[in-house]
Amino acid sequence: MQTELLPVTPESLARAGSLIRAGALVAFPTETVYGLGANALDADAVGRIFAAKGRPGDNPLIVHISAPDQLPPLIASDPSPAAKALMAACWPGPMTLIFPKSPAVPEAVTAGLSTVAVRYPGHPSARALIDAARRPIAAPSANRSGRPSPTTARHVMEDMEGRIPLILDGGPCAVGLESTVIDVTGDTPRVLRPGGVTPERIAEICGGVAVDDAVLRPLKAGERPRSPGMKYRHYAPTGALTIVRGEPDAVIDRIRRLYDDALEAGSRPLILALEGHIPAYGDRRALSLGPDAAAMAHAIFARLRDADALNADAIFSEATDATGVGLAVMNRLERAAGFHVVEV
C-alpha cells in the first residue's frame, strides 16, 4: 500500500473523511500526539488499527468526538458531577474520560471492557477530520506498538509507511505526551494515565483526585491494571535506557562516569539532559530535553527516536520531579527505561 502524506487542507480532509467512512485508517495530528484513526462504530475498521500497529487486542482505544453532543450516544448513563466539571473546564483538550459504555460502541474498541474512553481534542485539524468523517473516530497513538509515540508526521511515516493509505501533516504536536486518562465512573476522579491535565489541576476542579498507584511503578506479576495500556513496555527506544535521579551535581557526575565506562566497553552511549546541564557533559554526545518539565513533555518522544536514529545502545537520561506535568514525563520515561533507575 502507498502511504500518502498530505498537509491539512479542505481537500485532504474531505479525502480523509471518505477513507474513514469506507473503513480505512488515517493518521492525523492532535495536540497530544499523532493518532491512528478509524470509524469508531465499525468493528472491522477498528480491527485494522490493531493490525497496523501490532497492538495487543486487550488494549482498548480512545474514541474521539468533535462536539460534546456526540458523547451521550457513546455512554450508558449521565456523566457524574465530577465528570461534568472536568468536561466544562478541560474540554476540548488533552483529557480522556472513562465512562460506562453504551451498546453502540463495538467491543473491539473497548477490548471487551464495559467502559469506554472518550476525548474531545483541542486540535482544530483533529476536530475537522471527525466532522469530515461524520463519525466518532477511535484512535490510539500512530506508532507501531512498543515504539515511542509520534509527535511529527515524519515519525508516523517511519512507523506506518506501507500500512495505511493517508497521513495528515499538521506539524509538531503542542503537548507531546498522550492525554491524561481519568476514570470518572466512581465518586472521586482517578488518574489512570498522567498527561497534560495534571492531578493538581483535577483536584482544583473537582475538590479531590486519586492517582492510580500503578502510575509510577512496574506492575506485579499477573497484576491487571485499571488501564490495560499500563501493562506493556511502552515508548521504548531500541537502546538500553537508564534514568539517573538525584541532586543535579551528583546526577551529572554519575552520568559522566556511566557514559565513559560505556564508551570504554565499546558501546555507543548517548546522554539526554536538561538544556542548562548540556555544557557540563563536555564533548560527550548529549541531546537536550529542554529547560523544564513542560519542555521535556514536548521533547521526550522525539529524543527517544533520535537515540535510535543515532544508533545509541546505552542511553543515560536525567529525570525531573514527578509533580505537575513532570508526573506524566516520569511515567513515560520510567516505562521506556523498563524502570531501570539509578538513584544518586
Ligand code: AMP
Ligand atoms: P494510546 O492512546 O494508544 O496510548 O492508548 C489509549 C490508552 O487509554 C491506553 O493506555 C488504554 O489502556 C487506555 N484506555 C482506553 N480505554 C480504556 C478503558 N475503557 N478503561 C481504562 N483505560 C482505557
Ligand code: MG
Ligand atoms: Mg500509545
